[in-house]
Amino acid sequence: MSQNSNKRIAIVIDSLAGGGAEKVMLTLAKGLLARGHQPHILVLQPAVEHEVPAEIPLHFCFDAHTRNLDSFWRLGTSVARLKQYLETLQQQVGRFDLFLSNLHQTNLLMTRTGVAPLYCVVHNSMDEELQRQRKLGPLAWLEMWRAQQALNGQQLIAVSEGVADELRHSRRIKPASVTTIYNPFSLAEIRQQAEAQTADLPAGDYIIHVGRFARQKRHDVLFAALKKMRHDIPLVLLCSNRRKALKAIRKMGLEQRVIVPGFQQNPFPWIKHAKLLVLSSDYEGFGNVLLEALALGTPAVSTRCPHGPSEILSGALSQWLVPRRDPAALAAAMDRALEQPPDVSSAEILDKVSLDTIVTRYLSLLARD
Structure with missing residues (x-):
């Protein structure tokens, strides 16, 4: 099957609420469109925070009132409804040449259609996610384990070599392939x-953290590190769940040090003008x-998670990696x-992630089928 002829590609995902996976798939869709292909974005439920170009069809598989799609008692019904929806959609727009499924709920349903x-x-790291859910209780662990089991025997795309290595050596699942x-x-x-132009940018120097306010991102470690720094420089947090972030900031006594503008559709002016970007994640x-940050010339420090x-942060930049959960080192x-x-202008990774390069990699999947 030639990758050069026009292809119709379905990108399926839980929602388009603010998040890394959602942003990544929107970027991929734009790249496919620029190459003359027909990307369609299918979201399970209509939660949309990102801006979707008018040229890219956006489809909602379930309405906003349908809850617990992947619950034990509703999964069979949800799969049947999704299967029927996909069949009807393809009768309207034509058959899809490729389906790309993203995130746990979508994977659980799509692998059964x-x-x-x-x-x-x-x-993400499957091992780390499962370990995190174990701390939340047996039901949370079981739901994550079930979602991961859906990947057994499937063709998988890993977003990093580290994730790919973990998948290939997993004791829980046996993928059909890992790319x-x-x-x-x-x-x-x-x-x-x-x-x-962004009117809300701080007037002076600042460091920045961009990411969901979630346990994985370890804002507690970041705040503890902030209190240990010699430099009294403000921290800007671009995150969802602003109220929860502000509560944690007050608890740490950092109200005068941390600025929380909240989620930004365009975070790039904030990143560009920062003196430093920091990532404190567990995984x-x-x-x-x-x-x-590297693309904008902003130095970055990260946990080696x-x-x-x-x-x-490879080569000379690897010196800016620090152990996880170590505020003093951070x-x-x-x-x-x-x-x-x-x-950071000549970071080795920049050449490997350009949109055109990655679109070509995704289109190469078509040659296998």
Whole structure:
């Protein structure tokens, strides 16, 4: 099957609420469209925070009132409804040449519909996610375990070599195949968007953290590191769940030090003008914000967490990786980066993640089927 002729590709995902996987798939859709293909975005439920270009069809598989799609008692019904929806949609727009499934709920449903060719994109460390759910209780662990079991026997896309290695050596699932394809980045568009005027930018120097306010991101470690720094520089948090973030900031006594503008559709001016970007996560799939910082010439410091940061901050930049859950080491690295900012303009990873390169990698999947 030629990759050059026009292809119709379904990108299926839980929602388009603010998040890394959602942003990645939107970027991929734009890249496919630019190459003359027909990407369609299918979201399970109509939660949309990202801007979707009018040229890319957006489909809602279930209405907003349908809850618990993947619950034990409703899964069979949800799968049947989704299967019928996909069949009806293809009668209207034509058969899809490729299905790309993203995130746990979508994977759980899509792998049961029988559509093909289907690839599930794994955006995070499965081991770390399961370990995290265990701490939340047996039901949370069981739901995550069931979602991961859906990947057994499937064709998988890993967003980093670290995730791919974990999948290949997993004792819980046996994938049919594992292919590493880095997340796509439109570097020119990132740099262009970074030039936008943003009235709310802080007047002076600041460091920045971009990411959901979630346990995985370890804001507690970041706040503890902030208190240990020698430099009294403000921290800007671009995150969802602003109220929860502000509560944690008050608890740490950092109200005068941390600025919380909340989720930003265009975070790039904020990243570009920061003196430093920091990532304090326990685990990642890739670490998109690190790449975005490098693309904008902003130095970055990160935990050496599984997986992704060590593939982004490689070579000379590996000195800016620190152990997880170590506020003192994170504080020392941030102080050092502020005093001796590294030149990140020639980061090795930038050539490997350009949008055109990644679109070509995804289109190569068609040659296998």
